[in-house]
Every structure is written in structure tokens, then in C-alpha cells.
Amino acid sequence: MVGRLLDSMTLGRKAQRLLMLIILLVLAACTSREVIVEGTFPTPLVDPVPVSVGVLFTQEFKEHELVDDATGRGEVSWRVSTGTAQVEFWSTLFPAFFQNVVFIESYADLQAYDVDAVLIPQVADVQYAIPLYTNVKVYEIWMRYNLALAEPEQIIDEENATISLENMQPFAEWPLTSYGKTPTAFMQSDIDAVNLAAVMALRDAGANFITSFLRVPGVMDWIKNPEEAQ
């Protein structure tokens, strides 16, 4: 349609191409929203759990993003990148929550550090709702994580000298849910509102983690005797 419209105009080939590019860029901007979640995250006020933990952020976790393509007329495509904010948030929370924390990046790290267990958070699902879909003047984000605590030996692949989660058998494994919402009234744009809802969801995930960690089956026994994980 855009091509036919341009053909009807008296324009040179180059000018037509440029105009088409501009029109397509404008149309794309109108129908998609991209949010790279950003925020400042406070250090939690907690009495640290007396254990030594290695934290492993997988590549999927570091690069996590929610992609929702528009399917109907009037809908907008959304791409919400949470990975960087996830890493920043949990990197603030874990060192305050556990007495000793090291971040595991490689097989060599696992060999070098003596930790009681390795904690692996994974994002299982992220969903969102905006006023366009719900008719409620709030922006909402839901997150669901799967967390696992495993002995370091469980994720070592000695043969290939790498980290492998394939055959991991964690001694504690649990889901964690979180929710964040933002009213539209004081926000300036959809993007700001979704960003803030995501930040609120991250904060809620942290609150949920801190208040529920000691009730996770297997965790209390491990804390009492961290040298011998279940």
C-alpha cells in the first residue's frame, strides 16, 4: 500500500526509497514498544544466613526478555528485557542475604571457591498486562522463577571441564512468584509504567525470597549442617 502511494507521487527513485524507509520506521515505532528494565535496587536489611553460597546466573537468565508480538488491529508489540536488571537486583540481594557469596562464571571458579552450595535462579515465566487489555488503569508484571540449590559437584562436568546443569540433582528446588503494578495516573508513558511495574516485581521477588527461604523444604537442614547437603 505504501509502495502504491509512493508510485502515485512525482518523486525520484532515491527520494521514494527514503520516504518509504521513513514511513516504515514511523509505522514500526507506532506499533512496538521496547523496554530495557532499569532501576535502583536497595540492599536488603536482613541478618545474613550463615552459609557460603556460589551464585550461578545462566546465560538465559542474564539475557532474559519477554517478547509479545501484536496479533490484532490496534495492539502493540512489546519487548521487555529484564536480564540486566535481574542480574543487578539479585547481585545486590544475595550478598546481603547470605554470609558469604561468590559469583560463579566458569568451571575454574567452581574449582577455586569452597562453597557450601550453588544457587541457580532461572526465570520460568514473565507476563504483563496493560490498561489496553484489562480496562483497569494499572500496568502489571508477573514473574515466576525456579530456584535450585545444589552441591557444587552436581554441576561439574569433569570430562569436559565445564559447568553442566543437565544432570543436576538439587537438594532444594522451589518456585518463586512475584508481582508488580503501577497506576497510570502518575506515569508519563507506557514504557515508563511497564519499567516501573517490572522494578516493583523484582523488589517483590526479593521480598518473597527473603521471607520464604527458610521455609523451603531441605533448606533448614542444610543451614544447620551446610557441610553435608541433603
Added chain:
Amino acid sequence: MKRALLYVLMLGGLLGGCVTANVDEMTFDAPVAGMGEGSIVVLGRRHAPDYDTEPDFIDCIGNHISRGSESISVIPERQFVDTLYPWFEPRTAPLSIESVGRLMMLPSVANKLEDLDLNYMIWIDGRTQDTNSSGSMTCGVGPTGAGCFGFGTWGTESEYEATIWNFDDGAEVGKMSALTSGQSYMPAVVVPIPIIAPVQDTACDSLGTQLLRYLSAGS
């Protein structure tokens, strides 16, 4: 053109006079003496599924109290919630003063609250929302320019309740509320001129004044 603009401005002035705000105030447990010098925090309730108490309204109440009394130090909401993270998030915030007692059993939280030297914690719950709306407006763009013509009107209602917790006594010591409403108008002859009823600002002034009176009673 100049005459049309003049009429619009006159109409705006006339309707501006019609903007009203009704205030309904209730106070329980009237105080005997003010808090004197000390610090308070004003916090918004954020656990309802369909609304949040607006952060700018909380700031407005805090500023109102700060301006009204030099002896009262108001800790900003964001600073307080971040300092005590995660204990005042929507999921974890205490719903009663008794829950604060349980929170104080955590040594780190108890120490931090002691450092802040907090005398009162004030919770605000409520929101401002548009109610009825009517009228119509059409806007157009032509070779000679653009313009709008029509008339729109809408109602706004604010309803807020403040609950005061006394940290020294460990008790809930007061509740007060403000209910305001008003009608906003938008006439348009070429240019739309919004005449907004300051409903939320009036609620802030009303509740802020009540709280200030409570906190500085007798002084």
C-alpha cells in the same frame, strides 16, 4: 478571531468560578499534646488490586507537614522504604501496629528504626479518580490551520484515609479522612482551554492540615 478568544477566556473565568471541592473531615481520638520535636514517616498503602495510593499525594502530605512545623522531621517515603527493604513492600508491609512488634523482633530492623528515631508512622490509603464525563469536542485540520470546537466536562473524586501509629506507645492513636470532589470543564473554540478542579490538591491540604493539627496539638 480575537473576539472569539476573548469569549473563550470569559467563559473560562466564569466556569472556573463554578469549580467546587467538598471536604469531609473526621477525626477520632483527639490528641492531648503534640509530639514536639521528632520524626515521622508518611507511607502509602499499595496492596489493593486495582489501585495504588499515589506517591505524589504522599509527597504532598509530607511537604504540607514539613512546611507547617519546623520541629517535625518528615522522612521521605522512598528513602524509608528503601532503607527498610524488604519489610515495607506491598507484600510485607505491616497492616497493624501489632505486626510492627513482630517486625521489631528482627535485630537489624529494630536497630534501624531506633536509628531513625521514629515517633509516628502515618499510613494513607485512597485514591483520586475521574467519575462521570460528558460533552463532545471535534478537532480538524485544514489548509488554513487547525482548531477544535465543543465542550467537555468530567467529575473527579478523591477519598483518602490516614491512620496514625504512635511508635513510642506501640498503638494506633488516630484515624482521619478527607473526601473531596469537583467538576472540571474544557470549552474549546479553536483552542481547548482546560479548567481543572484541584480536587487532589484540596484533599492534600485538608488531610495535611488535620495531621499537622494532630501532631502539633497544644504547641
